[in-house]
Amino acid sequence: TWWVKVTYILLFACLIGGIAKYITEKNRHKNELMRREHAEQINEAKLQFFINISHEIRTPMTLIISPLEKLIAENKDEEKQKVYLLIYRNAQRILRLINQLMDIRKIDKGLMAVKFSETDMVEFIDDLMQTFTYQANKRNIKFTFTHTEKQLKTWIDLNNFDKVLVNIFSNAFKFTPDNGEITITLCTGKDNNKPNTPLSDFFEIIIADTGTGIEEDKIEKIFERFYQINNIESQSGIGTGIGLHLARSLVELQHGVIYARNRTDRQGSEFIIRLPLKSAHLKNTEKEIKNKALIQLQQQIRNKSVSIDTFIPLLKEQKSKIKSKTKYRVLIVDDEKEIRKYLLTELSDTYRIFESANGKEALDFILKEKPNLVISDVMMPEMDGITLTKKMKANININFIPIILLTAKSSEEDKAEGFDIGADAYMEKPFNMELLKKLIANILENRERLEHQTIQSETNNTLIKTLILRPFDQKLYENIINIINENISDPNLNAEFLAERVGMSRVHIHRKLKELTNQSARDFIRSIRLKQAENLLSNQELTISEIAYAIGYNNLSHFSNTFREFYGMSPSEYMWKKEKKKEE
Incomplete structure (x- = not known):
């Protein structure tokens, strides 16, 4: 009948429509996923590019900040001091930007650790505002802080929360015209809509400015990574677009929220930061108890309120620390000639300085000369600092020589890798010269103290004989030595061979x-x-090839190269030196 046909036609049409809608939605969803993936790839590429550039910036920044600190300390001319301090402030600004990029990478990888300590928020904000006093006075901006309580105890991560406020304050100054106003308000409150949550009791910081305001459709976008508002009047498009993204990430790590809105009473915008007031939600591992003196010191370091008074103690210390050359020999390894020359200038009053342009050149020098200390860059051609450290620590002839790594790579993984392979210290570029000098002095003094203790007790050979091991370890050690000596001429003697003869797994014996x-x-x-x-x-009249075969080397060239790497000279050079000594 006709109505049955109509029904079938309608059902068929619905089926076709449903399939078409499904395909359309699927394609739309696929396109959306591709768009998001593409946006993430672009953001990741941008971040990686910035991080790579940041590593390159750290080395020249060392040659700006360290000499500048010395100039500020030594020069008393007021006009020159103003110029030096201006350069210093902006150098620190570049350094903060570099550190922000590293922080974003840590957060992305889940490596950003937060440690909460009890802090007076009134004093904290007061101290941080001092950093912006110079800018406020110069531009005649009214910069005020309003709070109802004289003291407000809160739990925050000191090292990270100041980055949040510095970014928001900097943003407010960037948007606010000359003769404008920026007001900081601190208050507490309760949120009945969020019972039994960390934010049920909160404290709130409101940063209000009289700038241009934010377009309503862009209020959330400003917290996106690399997003920038282009505004000709305020020139707010100048920047990287990472400050507010980092601020939100750090606030969320501390169980808080941050958002922006336009002011209703006048032109301008407000940024609201809301964080838990109490500490009941924190784990014991997240809490860090610090004494008052340490907190004050951290605040001073954090503020970096630069004035000539900051450098007066540095100048006095520099003058009192100048010494004549000592017996200590220090090798500087860096592919940057200017870094080597700068370190040479600063350290040559105290130490005998030697230079190498890469790890390969340095290793040859270390094997031959055995300096008292090595200061090495990490990223270098031919052989990097990590490989140099590994080779030093694997060689019993030189593994006692301390090494300090100076590097532009500042992530926790890089530091961990440096310490894992045996580096004695790890300093980020740009480094503080006075801190480096103290570090060198401490390492050398500790080594000398250890040497004196060893000499006063007994010789190295006696120490080896009287080494106290657990019975099992003693027996195992003697067994390993015997197996190696008995099979030393066997080319197949290796870790697997040793493990099989000892009766242990390769991993266990390692x-x-x-x-x-x-x-x-x-x-x-x-x-x-x-x-x-x-x-x-030294003791037998054998040819080099006979000796090589006697100790398990089938390849004479391989034996010579290994011997050179271990002793810093070829077997023939070693024989020649021994014969020369006998003749003398």
Whole structure:
């Protein structure tokens, strides 16, 4: 019948319509995912680009900030002081920007750790406002702080919350015209809509300005990474677009919220930061108890309110610390010639300084000259600082030499890698020269103290004989030594061979040797072979090829290269030196 046909036609039309709608929605969803993925890739590429550039900036920043601190301390001319301080403030501003980029990367990777300590928020904001006093006075901006309580105890992460406020304050000054107003308001409150949550009791900071305001459709976008508002009057498009994104990320890490709105009483905008007032929501591992003196010191460092008074103690210390050259020899390793020359100028009054332009050149020098200390950059051509440190610590002839790594790579992973391979200290560029000098002095003094203690007790050979090990470890150590010496001529003697003869897994024997000798199984076998080679070269009239085969090397070239890497000279050079000494 006709109505049945009409029904089928309608059902078919609905089916076609449903399929078409499904395909359309699927394509729309796919396009949206692709758009988001593309946007994330662009943001990641931008961030990676900025981070790579930041690493390159840190080295020249070292050559700006460190000499500048010295100039400020030494020069008393008021006009020059104003220029120096202007340069110094802006250098610190560049450095803050670099650090913000690193912070964003840490947050993205989930590596940003927060430690909360009880802080007086009134005093905290007061101290931080001092940093902007110069700018406010220069532009005749009325910069005020309103609070009802004389003291308000809160729990915040001191190291990260100041970054939030500095970014918001900087943003307010950027948008506010000359002769305008910026008002900071601190208050507390309760949110009955959020019972049993950290923000049920909160404190709130409102930063209000008399700037141009924000377009309503862009109020949320300003917190997006790399988003910038282009405004000709305020020139607010100048910047990176990361400050507000970082501020929101750091506030959320501290269980708070941050948002913006336009003012209703007059032109301008307000930024509201709301954080938990109490600490009941915090885990014990998140809390950090600090004494008052330490908090005050951190506030001074955080503020960096630069004036000539900041550098007077530095000048006095510099004058009192100048010494004549000492017996200590320090090797500086950096591919940047200017960094080497700067360190040479600063350290040559106290130490005998030597230079190398890369890790390969440095390793040859260290093997031959055995300096008292090495200061090395991380990123270098031919051989980087990490590889240099690994090779130093794997060689028993030079693994006692301390090494300080100076680097533009400031992430926690980079620091952890440096310490894992045995670096004695790790300093970020730009570094403070006085801090570096004290670090060098402390490391060398500790090493000398240790050497004196060793000499006064007994010789190294006696120490080896009287090394106290647990019965099992003693037996295992002697067994390993015997197996290596008995099979030293076997080219197949390696970590697997040793593990099989000892009756342990390769991983277990590697761990045990690391614990007992601070060397891997491979390095330990090589050390004994090369020590035996040294003994044969010194005491027996054998050819180099005979000695190589006697200690398990089938390839004479490989033996020569390994010997050179270990002793800093070839076997033939070593024999020549020994013969020359005998003739003398």
